[in-house]
Amino acid sequence: MDAQKVDLFLMTNNKMFLPQHIPVIKEKLMSLDESKVLALQSMDFKDPTTLLIISIFLGSFGVDRFMLGDTGMGVLKLLTGGLCGILTIIDWCTIQKKTRELNYNNVMAFL
Numbered sequence: 001m002d003a004q005k006v007d008l009f010l011m012t013n014n015k016m017f018l019p020q021h022i023p024v025i026k027e028k029l030m031s032l033d034e035s036k037v038l039a040l041q042s043m044d045f046k047d048p049t050t051l052l053i054i055s056i057f058l059g060s061f062g063v064d065r066f067m068l069g070d071t072g073m074g075v076l077k078l079l080t081g082g083l084c085g086i087l088t089i090i091d092w093c094t095i096q097k098k099t100r101e102l103n104y105n106n107v108m109a110f111l
Contacts, residue, residue: 017107
């Protein structure tokens with residue numbers, strides 16, 4: 001893949017990944033052939049800021065965990081009210097990192 005296209009992709013999706021994951025993604029993208037480029041660009045990444053807002057307003061119902069694909073924790077939060085609010089507050093602090101890690105894992109599974 002062309003270096004300009006890789007840089008454009010990384011600049012566009014910079015906030016979707018953790019900073020330490022960017023060099024690994026760049027290295028993988030440079031060795032990617034052109035046939036997978038369009039499929040990669042059409043991948044749907046979860047926005048960490050959107051999930052934080054959802055976690056703040058609907059976190060005690062487990063909606064944030066369901067959106068991340070963590071069904072077990074989502075059901076636990078739904079049935080217990082976010083473990084009486086404790087797990088909800090913890091998720092406010094960690095949901096953005098979890099979202100970025102999920103996006104990274106999805107890219108690595110694709111590549």
